[in-house]
Amino acid sequence: MNILILTAKCGMGHYTVSMSLKQELENENTKVEVIDFFDIIFPRMKTVIYGVFHFLVSKCSRVYNFFYKFSAHTNFAPFKRIMKKRIEKILEDRKVDIVISTFPVCSKYVSAYKKVKNSPIKLYTYITDIEVNQEWLTKQTDCYFVASQETRRQMLNYAIPDNQIKVVGIPVRKEFKQTNLNKDQKEIVVMGGGLGLIPHMEKVLRKLAQSQKVHITLLTGKNQKLLQKYRNRYGNLSVIDYTDKVYAYMEKAELIITKAGGITLFEAIHSETPLYILYPFLSQEIGNAKFIEDNTIGEVVWKKTKNVMQDIFTLLENPTKLETMRKNMQNIKNALESLNVLDVYQKGA
Numbered sequence: 001m002n003i004l005i006l007t008a009k010c011g012m013g014h015y016t017v018s019m020s021l022k023q024e025l026e027n028e029n030t031k032v033e034v035i036d037f038f039d040i041i042f043p044r045m046k047t048v049i050y051g052v053f054h055f056l057v058s059k060c061s062r063v064y065n066f067f068y069k070f071s072a073h074t075n076f077a078p079f080k081r082i083m084k085k086r087i088e089k090i091l092e093d094r095k096v097d098i099v100i101s102t103f104p105v106c107s108k109y110v111s112a113y114k115k116v117k118n119s120p121i122k123l124y125t126y127i128t129d130i131e132v133n134q135e136w137l138t139k140q141t142d143c144y145f146v147a148s149q150e151t152r153r154q155m156l157n158y159a160i161p162d163n164q165i166k167v168v169g170i171p172v173r174k175e176f177k178q179t180n181l182n183k184d185q186k187e188i189v190v191m192g193g194g195l196g197l198i199p200h201m202e203k204v205l206r207k208l209a210q211s212q213k214v215h216i217t218l219l220t221g222k223n224q225k226l227l228q229k230y231r232n233r234y235g236n237l238s239v240i241d242y243t244d245k246v247y248a249y250m251e252k253a254e255l256i257i258t259k260a261g262g263i264t265l266f267e268a269i270h271s272e273t274p275l276y277i278l279y280p281f282l283s284q285e286i287g288n289a290k291f292i293e294d295n296t297i298g299e300v301v302w303k304k305t306k307n308v309m310q311d312i313f314t315l316l317e318n319p320t321k322l323e324t325m326r327k328n329m330q331n332i333k334n335a336l337e338s339l340n341v342l343d344v345y346q347k348g349a
Contacts, residue, residue, distance in 0.1 A: 001030040003341070004096045006037045006106035012221070013263040014103045017128050020171040021100060024340060033094065037106045040086050087113045091121065098345055101125045104135040111138035124341045127151060128170055129262040131287025134158060143344050147262065149335070150291060166344065169336045170266040175247040177270050188312075189253040189273075191219035191246070191264070192226075201278060204257070207309050209234035214316070217249050247271065255316060260288040260300070269332055274298045274325040276312060297328045 007018040018034045026032040101107040107125045126145045132154040145168045152165050217238045220227040231239045250271040257276045275298030280289040292298045
């Protein structure tokens with residue numbers, strides 16, 4: 001069995017999900033390969049594309065949100081004829097049995113390929129946020145793996161058949177599922193995903209580090225500027241470069257201060273570590289933040305007028321509330337379907 005996972009590094013979440021799936025699916029009978037889709041369609045422009053994406057996310061969120069909403073109402077996929085040939089070559093060269101998409105553009109192009117070629121190859125899509133942008137949805141997708149019942153309800157409203165939707169959560173590495181829950185009430189993890197983007201965090205981080213009431217671990221991801229700025233700056237602040245051991249820091253922490261990325265959300269759920277979300281502003285992260293509030297698994301700061309420092313310490317000093325959040329995270333985990341693409345494929349779906 002040969003499985004091809006197509007993804008993109010627009011943020012690190014999609015790629016992280018893909019690697020988690022590879023870890024979950026690969027065995028002696030199943031070969032799994034992860035490919036950055038932009039290496040296929042625009043290899044010479046990949047650096048520019050990612051540069052523009054990162055600029056919009058960090059500096060021009062309103063423009064990013066406009067394009068995010070616009071993409072929900074268009075099936076625009078340029079260079080379909082060229083892409084058809086490139087996709088066909090990859091599938092034939094690797095003798096692919098199953099294609100998994102963790103990024104909407106991948107789903108769109110593989111779906112177009114299936115339609116033009118009348119291909120029977122299975123296309124399974126993992127949606128990596130709570131809120132469903134319609135750009136994920138294609139007629140040639142055989143099955144969708146989604147984060148929550150809320151996600152399922154949204155998709156039913158878009159006329160996706162119920163038997164094509166599996167509520168499995170957002171895939172995380174197995175290490176997040178093996179936590180021993182050895183929490184330290186004075187440990188806080190501050191992180192901004194793989195790119196280390198932590199909007200409006202500077203003032204809060206500085207005050208936390210000066211308080212001496214807690215120990216903070218700052219995970220800077222690939223943000224070298226942030227790493228150099230805070231390394232060795234405060235005695236109760238540990239600054240960690242990009243790491244594949246996020247699970248170890250989450251496992252120990254009593255609270256995670258972060259942005260509302262989909263992969264971070266489910267890493268926290270599996271680690272049973274309550275979340276504190278600062279000022280969500282990207283469209284998909286607003287949807288994730290609402291999920292956090294609605295399910296009482298963390299707190300969300302929507303307005304900058306709130307006294308964040310006081311709020312964080314009030315939460316840390318309320319073990320009953322934190323325990324309620326952890327139990328709610330347990331309930332979310334327990335409600336997920338324990339299946340994957342191989343289970344669905346073997347059933348012929």
